Amino acid sequence: RKEVEQDPGPFNVPEGATVAFNCTYxxxxxxxxxxxxxxxRKEPKLLMSVYSSGNEDGRFTAQLNRASQYISLLIRxxxxxxxxxxxxxxxxxxxxxxxxxAGTILRVKS
Amino acid sequence: NAGVTxxxxxxxxxxxxxxxxxxxxxxxxxxxxxxxxxxxxGLRLIYYSASEGTTDxxxxxxxxxxxxxxxxxxxxxxxxxxPSQTSVYFCASSRDRVADTQYFGPGTRxxxx
Numbered sequence: 001r002k003e004v005e006q007d008p009g010p011f012n013v014p015e016g017a018t019v020a021f022n023c024t025y026x027x028x029x030x031x032x033x034x035x036x037x038x039x040x041r042k043e044p045k046l047l048m049s050v051y052s053s054g055n056e057d058g059r060f061t062a063q064l065n066r067a068s069q070y071i072s073l074l075i076r077x078x079x080x081x082x083x084x085x086x087x088x089x090x091x092x093x094x095x096x097x098x099x100x101x102a103g104t105i106l107r108v109k110s
Numbered sequence: 111n112a113g114v115t116x117x118x119x120x121x122x123x124x125x126x127x128x129x130x131x132x133x134x135x136x137x138x139x140x141x142x143x144x145x146x147x148x149x150x151x152g153l154r155l156i157y158y159s160a161s162e163g164t165t166d167x168x169x170x171x172x173x174x175x176x177x178x179x180x181x182x183x184x185x186x187x188x189x190x191x192x193p194s195q196t197s198v199y200f201c202a203s204s205r206d207r208v209a210d211t212q213y214f215g216p217g218t219r220x221x222x223x
Contacts, residue, residue: 043214044214
């Protein structure tokens with residue numbers, strides 16, 4: 001079983017739609033959680049950290065469910081510029097390394 | 111302020127050849143990392159350096175060596191390239207802990223024939 005699992009998609013949505021991505025992780029000792037964004041043929045960039053209480057940054061909302069070992073990302077009012085691959089990332093047991101999911105592809109169409 | 115830079119951007123090698131991928135950061139970060147990214151898989155950690163003078167193996171270290179030349183620079187060497195090492199290689203840095211934001215370089219696309 002992969003340590004971090006994501007639905008690879010692609011998710012094809014129209015502009016203005018709300019879309020949600022899910023991610024599950026296997027290591028119950030993971031301490032830190034993130035969503036990174038990667039544009040086609042570019043490097044990953046931090047989108048947002050995920051806190052236990054949930055957090056919001058503009059149109060983006062991240063949630064963490066430790067009991068179910070589940071992380072989510074909600075994007076409201078999708079823009080064309082949101083088209084990218086979204087990477088779910090957690091710290092490994094012991095917290096020395098990041099473990100990346102394979103990513104979920106989002107395509108926003110006009 | 112360039113952030114994290116990597117050279118070269120593209121490289122084609124023949125099996126058995128050697129090469130060094132260069133990485134430098136100008137953010138005064140303590141920690142640096144080398145990852146590889148293959149289709150359908152997440153980024154996998156090859157080696158990391160928590161501070162100048164230290165290096166540790168990641169998930170997939172076989173076939174690679176690293177050097178933390180100074181605080182700014184962290185190089186990755188392939189001594190005898192194999193087709194299985196065809197991949198996109200990313201260097202990253204973070205201020206201190208792995209949980210600090212990691213900043214990535216633009217990547218090196220390596221093909222081994």
